[in-house]
Amino acid sequence: MTRDTCPVATARPLRRDAELNRQKIIAAAKVVFGERGLEATLDDIAHYAGLGVGTVYRRFPSKEHLVEALFVAKFEEITELAEKALTEPDPWDGFVMFAWKTAELHAEDRGLRDVMLSTTFGQDKVAHAKEEMIPVCNRLVERAQASGQLRADVRPSDLALLHLMIGSVAEYAHDVQPGLWRRYLGMLLDGLRAQPGAPSALACGPLDEETLDVAMCNWHPHH
Amino acid sequence: MTRDTCPVATARPLRRDAELNRQKIIAAAKVVFGERGLEATLDDIAHYAGLGVGTVYRRFPSKEHLVEALFVAKFEEITELAEKALTEPDPWDGFVMFAWKTAELHAEDRGLRDVMLSTTFGQDKVAHAKEEMIPVCNRLVERAQASGQLRADVRPSDLALLHLMIGSVAEYAHDVQPGLWRRYLGMLLDGLRAQPGAPSALACGPLDEETLDVAMCNWHPHH
DNA sequence: GATTATGTGGAGTAGGTATCTCCTCTTATG
DNA sequence: CATAAGAGGAGATACCTACTCCACATAATC
Numbered sequence: 001m002t003r004d005t006c007p008v009a010t011a012r013p014l015r016r017d018a019e020l021n022r023q024k025i026i027a028a029a030k031v032v033f034g035e036r037g038l039e040a041t042l043d044d045i046a047h048y049a050g051l052g053v054g055t056v057y058r059r060f061p062s063k064e065h066l067v068e069a070l071f072v073a074k075f076e077e078i079t080e081l082a083e084k085a086l087t088e089p090d091p092w093d094g095f096v097m098f099a100w101k102t103a104e105l106h107a108e109d110r111g112l113r114d115v116m117l118s119t120t121f122g123q124d125k126v127a128h129a130k131e132e133m134i135p136v137c138n139r140l141v142e143r144a145q146a147s148g149q150l151r152a153d154v155r156p157s158d159l160a161l162l163h164l165m166i167g168s169v170a171e172y173a174h175d176v177q178p179g180l181w182r183r184y185l186g187m188l189l190d191g192l193r194a195q196p197g198a199p200s201a202l203a204c205g206p207l208d209e210e211t212l213d214v215a216m217c218n219w220h221p222h223h
Numbered sequence: 224m225t226r227d228t229c230p231v232a233t234a235r236p237l238r239r240d241a242e243l244n245r246q247k248i249i250a251a252a253k254v255v256f257g258e259r260g261l262e263a264t265l266d267d268i269a270h271y272a273g274l275g276v277g278t279v280y281r282r283f284p285s286k287e288h289l290v291e292a293l294f295v296a297k298f299e300e301i302t303e304l305a306e307k308a309l310t311e312p313d314p315w316d317g318f319v320m321f322a323w324k325t326a327e328l329h330a331e332d333r334g335l336r337d338v339m340l341s342t343t344f345g346q347d348k349v350a351h352a353k354e355e356m357i358p359v360c361n362r363l364v365e366r367a368q369a370s371g372q373l374r375a376d377v378r379p380s381d382l383a384l385l386h387l388m389i390g391s392v393a394e395y396a397h398d399v400q401p402g403l404w405r406r407y408l409g410m411l412l413d414g415l416r417a418q419p420g421a422p423s424a425l426a427c428g429p430l431d432e433e434t435l436d437v438a439m440c441n442w443h444p445h446h
Numbered sequence: 447g448a449t450t451a452t453g454t455g456g457a458g459t460a461g462g463t464a465t466c467t468c469c470t471c472t473t474a475t476g
Numbered sequence: 477c478a479t480a481a482g483a484g485g486a487g488a489t490a491c492c493t494a495c496t497c498c499a500c501a502t503a504a505t506c
Contacts, residue, residue: 015503018453039445041493052455057495117395119439134432151422155429161407164395165388172340172387184384184411191414194422199374199414206378209357216342222262222445238474241482264464275484280466447506454501463492472483 022059024049029066033111038067038121040111067122071115075129078102082136092149095140096189099162106163107170107181117164151194162188176215179204245282247272252289256334261290261344263334290345294338298352301325305359315372318363319412322385329386330393330404340387374417385411399438402427 014022028049032040042063046056060066081101088094106113115121116130137156144150165188166181173180182203190199207215237245251272255263265286269279283289304324311317329336338344339353360379367373388411389404396403405426413422430438 015452017503021453037444042495043493046455053494054456054496054498055454058453061495063494114444117439118442118444119436120443153422153425153429155431157430157432157435158406160435161392161395161403161430164391165407168387168391169384172384180384183381184388187414188407188410189414190419191410191412191422193419196413196416196419196422199376199417199419202376206376207380207384208378209380212380212383213342216340219341220343221260221337221341238481240474244483265466266464269484276465277467277485278483281482284466286465449506450504452501452503455499457497459494459496461493463490465488465490467488468486470484472481473479474481475479476477 018059021049021051021055024051025056025059025066026069029070033067033070034109037110038063038114042066064121064123067111067115068125071112071122072125072129074105074109074112075126075133078105079129079133079136082133082140085140086136086143091144091147092193095144095150098137098140099159099185099189102159103163103166103181103185106167107178110167110171113163113167113171117160117167145194149194151192154192172219173207173215175218176211177204177207180207241282244272244274244278247274248279248282248289249292252293256290256293257332260333261286261337265289287344287346290334290338291348294335294345295348295352297328297332297335297338298349298356301328302352302356302359305356305363308363309359309366314367314370315416318367318373321360321363322382322408322412325382326386326389326404326408329390330401333390333394336386336390336394340383340390368417371417374415377415395442396430396438398441399434400427400430403430 013019025045028045032045032048036044042056042060043053045066046053049056056066060069082098085094085098085101088097106116115126119127134156137159141150141154141156141159145152145154162185166185169184170178170181183206186200186202186204190196236242248268251268255268255271259267265279265283266276268289269276272279279289283292305321308317308321308324311320329339338349342350357379360382364373364377364379364382368375368377385408389408392407393401393404406429409423409425409427413419
């Protein structure tokens with residue numbers, strides 16, 4: 001079943017054209033997974049890359065291999081983001097900055113949401129990269145709570161659910177108002193403050209009635 | 224509530240066993256659509272009802288007919304809920320009460336979410352029932368804003384997106400902590416106050432790390 | 447520039463799923 | 477008892493997706 005060409009233990013380098021095609025596949029996968037999520041097929045990606053299906057399957061024996069190649073790097077990027085947020089002088093600012101940046105990544109990349117919130121995609125390496133993120137996020141939450149700015153009953157797992165909610169808005173409104181998620185992240189963050197002041201200005205206007213209608217027409221839950 | 228929605232105008236009444244089976248189908252559809260959403264097939268419903276597929280298809284020529292029979296009544300129920308919320312003495316209490324009750328309906332019934340937020344299920348009658356809801360919801364929002372309790376930049380469409388977010392949490396955590404959505408609705412409502420006080424107590428504890436892991440394993444985005 | 451290892455394209459296969467029909471058998475009703 | 481109405485469920489049809497196979501093309505090597 002699984003033939004040769006596992007990215008591991010390649011003694012011999014790829015032929016020049018093959019290496020070029022490999023890059024094309026990865027670039028195409030970023031776009032296609034990003035737009036349509038992990039439900040996209042390797043056939044779709046091959047077509048988008050202007051290559052034959054067989055080419056993709058020889059380079060990446062299964063979707064899993066491709067997912068791994070793409071998302072381990074992404075998770076490392078997020079961990080770095082959290083570390084950077086920890087160096088922010090104000091703990092609340094650091095927390096909020098991290099929330100906005102990661103939400104943006106989720107909104108831009110539907111595939112990230114699938115991989116982040118499910119265990120059905122990616123195996124060992126992805127799982128490991130995910131675990132690396134956890135302690136850093138924990139510290140980010142604890143620090144913002146210790147400073148009395150983040151409400152005390154928040155837990156790190158709330159970040160995951162926050163991304164779930166924001167991701168669902170981003171997906172829903174993607175075609176009609178791609179930034180709509182900012183509106184609701186703003187509201188949610190207001191709801192996370194330990195000592196709320198006046199509501200903060202929302203970063204995006206609402207959907208008007210017709211636009212909501214269009215979004216409803218475009219939305220086909222599941223598949 | 225669902226009696227008069229037979230596809231063909233009733234010239235002759237159904238045979239006794241046929242009428243009984245019709246009820247069984249509707250009861251089964253409520254359960255199955257409620258648990259698995261509108262992606263469930265009429266075959267699934269037939270099996271759950273202990274009937275043959277043909278029986279279901281004779282009574283409801285298509286999924287649409289069945290959906291209509293179920294959800295027009297549900298929407299009318301929601302409209303009544305909104306009207307009742309309008310009679311609440313305190314406008315904010317009325318708004319919040321409506322949000323909790325409707326969120327509960329969404330959390331209990333995955334099918335409702337599909338029909339409410341998409342136009343791909345149900346046709347004229349469902350669309351009409353949906354439109355009936357709009358002006359009442361508008362008044363509910365306006366009233367809470369006029370009293371200075373709901374932030375002024377909220378729009379009625381925000382209710383739809385709120386239900387999208389809450390529904391996605393309810394679905395995600397359904398098997399591990401069915402009430403989790405209450406936690407996030409609480410946070411969101413805190414974020415909707417024009418003059419927030421101290422954060423309100425959350426109606427549900429967070430997901431702990433292992434439970435989140437289980438939820439991640441159970442979640443298969445799309446299909 | 448001939449030879450060969452390597453890579454490519456995409457039709458095709460296998461296997462799954464969903465909707466809905468058809469026809470035989472069963473049952474309520476007058 | 478007669479018979480019209482209903483029940484059941486295999487299976488026709490029409491998808492979809494993952495993955496393979498091999499005749500043909502191309503890079504690398506000599």
